[in-house]
Amino acid sequence: MTLTQEKRDEYYQALVEKDSTYDGIFFAGIKTTGIFCHPTCTARKPKYENCEFYLTAEEALLAGYRPCKICHPLSFPHEIPDEIKRLVQAVEEEPEKRWQERDFRDLGLHSATARRKFKEIYGMTFVRYARSRRMGLAFKEISNGSKVIDQQVATGYASPSGFNDAFTKIMGNPAKRTDISILYAYFITTPIGKMLSLSDDHYLYLLEFTDRRGLERELEGLRKSQNFRIIPGKNDINQEVERQILLYFDKKLKVFDLPLFRKGTPFQKDVWALLEKIPMGEVRSYKDLAHDLGDENKVRAVGNANGANQLAIVIPCHRVLKTSGELGGYAGGLERKQYLLNLEKEIKEELC
Template identity: 70%
Template sequence: MMTDEQKHEFYQALVDKNPQYDGTFFACIKTTGIFCHATCTARKPKYENCEFVFTAEEALLAGYRPCKRCTPLTYPNSIPEEVKTLVSAVEKNPEKRWKEEDFRQLGIHSATARRKFKDIYGMTFVQYARSRRMGLAFKEILNGKKVIDQQVTFGYESSSAFNDAFTKIMGNPPKKAQIHILYANFISTPIGRMMSVTDATHVYLLEFMDRRGLEKEIETLRKKHHARILVGETNVHQQLAKELALYFEKKLTKFTVPLSLHGTPFQMKVWDQLSRIPAGETRSYRDLATKLGDPHLVRAVGNANGANQLAIIIPCHRVIQTSGELGGYGGGIERKKYLLQLEQRA
């Protein structure tokens, strides 16, 4: 989590065009929707119009595009022509979902795109395109774009008359006759911004915004519940935000917000076992498999763990490898370490 002191330090570096900070942070300019290097020669914005992030992926997921003047994604290497072509193609159609045929039309092999983006940006081209695509939806939600009242939505003749935050990146939502309204919102935490999806009675999803696979999770959620996901606040979201704040202040270890859980019978059993692990303690995948009656189900337990869509609340971060190593975590290994240490101190 970036401190206020770091933010002021980075802002001063931006004002001074300090080359020592190029690659250390990215400055996201709210008024223009772009993100820049510290040495960008563009006119400097006011401090309150700046956000500072450590990675390009964070900037993309927040809905910012690379500055054409300082080309922030070129540091520290000169940018190959193939990468320039692909970045330009993404900006022409940022909502596009890339397929092999799209690479062939540009005369670029998908494996080349993957390797070059990984070398330069620390993420694959698919991650880059996905982050830009998701960033558009996230920005729409952050801006709190106005939507028509729910009761009007149910009876309205034209679907274009109101907004589903994810329609552009995932295709059209279900037809009006099947519709279930869900609401997306964000919650800031010390280890990154999280996205919640709720309705008037339950939480359906809570994930870190930069979680790989989040796009697929949202798409699956929409299909499973025949839902439109609109921008909006609910009492359940407010309760969730309050409980998460208390959790990070080490004042809460058990969540009471109502959850909507939908999985296979085996996944439900695994998630139930996860919920029984006390805060401050860990269990191995083998421990859980044994509890479920078969120690050979380690891989199946791991898969069910990964299918959990309610980060922190269903505490998959409390599951470690049999060797004692932390193992993987959808939100990233540093977050897993942070959460375990937080709970042990609580």
């Protein structure tokens, strides 16, 4: 979530004063070292301009920061068992790795026990931690937008191919073909979190919150099915996406006008077409959409199609509720869903 200037000032003061009342409230990412810390970390305090602040450890991980070895920010308020330290160290040594049962055995650990302890201490599953660290590194390189050779030197790889291999593992391994197309990745900062925009020179292929469940699978699926290579870039379409998204959050836009690439089955595309017809400030139920498609028994299928939408906000899957009126699911999180619905009511009142 985007913090106000006042809140950032407050958190920096707490960091400088090592105020223990803020431990567990926020985490400080230090740009110059690439680590994130507790407010009470005993390390030398950085300058204000070198700090970024996060409300959760996952946000810091997704921003590309690694946990500090001095204050162990993820351990608050617990001590870390040796086996958990070994897991965290193993992730740092090979952040691109997708963990399997044998990897736990190679460390001399029982996977079920290690996973349970990890969740108890860190408040997140080990799979989620490893994924967030992996995605964070990839996002950091995209966000930096620096030349490949600069990224290569900064990350310590001896050759461009070494860096590219690691980056490819983190972002997903495309098919070995010669007709590779380019997708340009760009980050958009919104009041409710950072979004990733992927486009070529013709279409917007993906717009998602960076902490969305399943985003890594979406990226891999997109790369493999279309044989894309993802590189940093702010092309005309990404710039237009940013312009319209910021107008939307500023309550100055009711209808998006973007060239969208809808990757899905005919049924999914039918559902998404109905979503786009839901007026700003209004909602529908999954049952309503199933009825409009001619079969009220397809409520579950409608829900699955809703969840498969890869173009958040612009194809408004957040406008669909349970028949009971409850929010239902939303891969970006229910707090975001409620925020968007409230925002759109205000937009409707102001722009109608």
